[in-house]
Amino acid sequence: MKHISVNRHNVPRETFSAVDDLVDKYQEELKSFLDHLLWWNKRVNLVSRSVSRETVWEHIRHSLLLSQLEVFLSADLIMDTGTGGGLPGLPLAITHPKKHLLLNDLVTKKCLAIKQIAKKMEVNNIGIVDGSVEQIQQDQPFLLISKHAFKINELYQMTQHLPWTSMVFYKGEDLSNELENISAPLEINSYSLSTEEKFYEGKSIVVVNRL
């Protein structure tokens, strides 16, 4: 696939340290989000029912890794599609109050739950977009992000009509089955998160740019 270039990078240890500093700074708010998420998870299936508090906390920290990449730093409007219980969108909104985040999910009851969480926590820099990402209408350019919800080609086909500037995926490192049927020229930068920490083994953040 000559029209799609894939460049691979490793995320350095300092990036994780910077995220840990951010977690320390917003410790109280992020712990409150964790409490709300687990409370709602008993009523609405937002994350796996059997998942431990510690693992959900890791997902929150994982969500924040994007905040260290230029593609996020330079974006004012960000849409998180397939957000489920608000990951990665809500932790990013909590720690970046000057950015505006739109959180989208297909399932109305998940959207209602995250709306309630944001209201209770007074997180005012978000909007909720209920329904399939295919149906969304948006004129303003934005950064499209998604964690563990879509394959690259799947989301690309569903959002060709939207003015996203880049798409960011939280996913594994093997992209071989995800680029078929994309005819447009793209540049992909894949940032490996594999470190000595078991949680991040085989995980990456993939940035897709239109050329």
Ligand SMILES: C[S@@+](CC[C@H](N)C(=O)[O-])C[C@H]1O[C@@H](n2cnc3c(N)ncnc32)[C@H](O)[C@@H]1O
């Ligand atoms: C595996 S969950 C991931 C949730 C969250 N991003 C996380 O990391 O915990 C995938 C989510 O994508 C949502 N989803 C599936 N198809 C969708 C679509 N066409 N438009 C918007 N959301 C969709 C599902 O409802 C589900 O909440």
